[in-house]
Amino acid sequence: MFGFPLLPEQASAIASKVDALMLFEVGVSAFFLTMIPLAILGFCIRYRRGNRVDRSNPPTHSQSMEIIWIVGPMALSLVMYVWATRLFFEQYERVPGASRIDVVGKQWMWYVQHPEGRSETNELHVPVGRPVRLNMTSQDVIHSFYLPEFRIKQDVLPGRYTELPFTPNKVGEFNLFCAEYCGTNHSIMIGKIVVMEPEDYEAWLAEKGAGPSQADEGEKLFVQHHCAGCHRGSQTVHAPRLEGVYNKPVPIQAGDEIRFEVADEAYIRDSILLPKEKVVAGYEPIMPSYKDQISEQDLLKIIAYIKSLANREISQ
Numbered sequence: 399m400f401g402f403p404l405l406p407e408q409a410s411a412i413a414s415k416v417d418a419l420m421l422f423e424v425g426v427s428a429f430f431l432t433m434i435p436l437a438i439l440g441f442c443i444r445y446r447r448g449n450r451v452d453r454s455n456p457p458t459h460s461q462s463m464e465i466i467w468i469v470g471p472m473a474l475s476l477v478m479y480v481w482a483t484r485l486f487f488e489q490y491e492r493v494p495g496a497s498r499i500d501v502v503g504k505q506w507m508w509y510v511q512h513p514e515g516r517s518e519t520n521e522l523h524v525p526v527g528r529p530v531r532l533n534m535t536s537q538d539v540i541h542s543f544y545l546p547e548f549r550i551k552q553d554v555l556p557g558r559y560t561e562l563p564f565t566p567n568k569v570g571e572f573n574l575f576c577a578e579y580c581g582t583n584h585s586i587m588i589g590k591i592v593v594m595e596p597e598d599y600e601a602w603l604a605e606k607g608a609g610p611s612q613a614d615e616g617e618k619l620f621v622q623h624h625c626a627g628c629h630r631g632s633q634t635v636h637a638p639r640l641e642g643v644y645n646k647p648v649p650i651q652a653g654d655e656i657r658f659e660v661a662d663e664a665y666i667r668d669s670i671l672l673p674k675e676k677v678v679a680g681y682e683p684i685m686p687s688y689k690d691q692i693s694e695q696d697l698l699k700i701i702a703y704i705k706s707l708a709n710r711e712i713s714q
């Protein structure tokens with residue numbers, strides 16, 4: 399408007415929808431913000447002292463007015479509620495085939511790991527038009543991953559994985575901010591999102607620093623941390639096998655009962671750091687804890703490896 403951008407560019411599939419909702423809400427607010435002072439001003443002038451107007455029989459109540467001021471705002475609020483809720487569910491919907499990229503926030507940088515092996519700092523390269531799902535965690539305090547041109551923001555929490563799905567729809571470079579005050583250098587915890595044509599992205603993934611895939615790195619760590627000794631090969635120690643376990647329900651011994659829990663990223667992370675909390679039914683709680691021994695980046699690699707075992711048959 400007037401050559402001055404009031405809003406950032408719209409660079410994701412959801413951006414224009416978020417803007418539409420926001421403009422509607424601003425419009426409703428602006429309407430009441432204008433009408434109420436205008437009414438006050440009008441009455442002030444009309445009924446000012448000394449003005450000769452009819453002041454007899456002022457109405458004590460009006461049923462039609464009451465109905466209007468109850469039904470009107472309620473209808474408007476419901477429109478906003480339904481609209482925003484539908485948009486929220488649309489944004490967080492799990493699109494099948496979305497590529498998962500891991501993000502670790504720490505004071506004061508963003509670390510990004512692509513499953514194909516390439517990693518980067520304070521930058522995120524993604525292909526245009528393809529759905530992406532960020533799987534994020536923090537090494538220290540609460541951060542927030544904020545992409546204004548994509549109209550999305552998600553807190554990044556220590557000890558938990560949060561998700562941020564989006565589909566970029568414009569090639570270019572866009573802003574990445576940390577939107578949660580996280581210490582002295584919070585203001586420099588910024589970066590950029592580079593949206594590329596799919597072919598360029600494939601080429602970029604294969605460029606220098608590509609190294610082995612995230613899952614292969616994870617397998618190395620799996621052996622290094624002696625996980626392999628119990629969880630695969632000749633089992634001298636009794637431990638559950640991990641092939642095919644990812645995203646499947648796992649039986650957990652809870653007192654005398656057995657309950658089931660899906661082995662998602664969070665479950666696997668907990669099982670590595672707090673193995674005695676959730677012991678798989680039929681096994682002894684003998685696994686040592688790896689708390690404070692494996693970095694968040696390495697945990698994500700090990701999880702990627704266990705995930706890569708998802709479709710493998712159990713080989714005895």
Ligand code: CUA
Pocket residue numbers: 503506540541542576577578579580581584585587
């Ligand atoms: Cu990280 Cu602010």
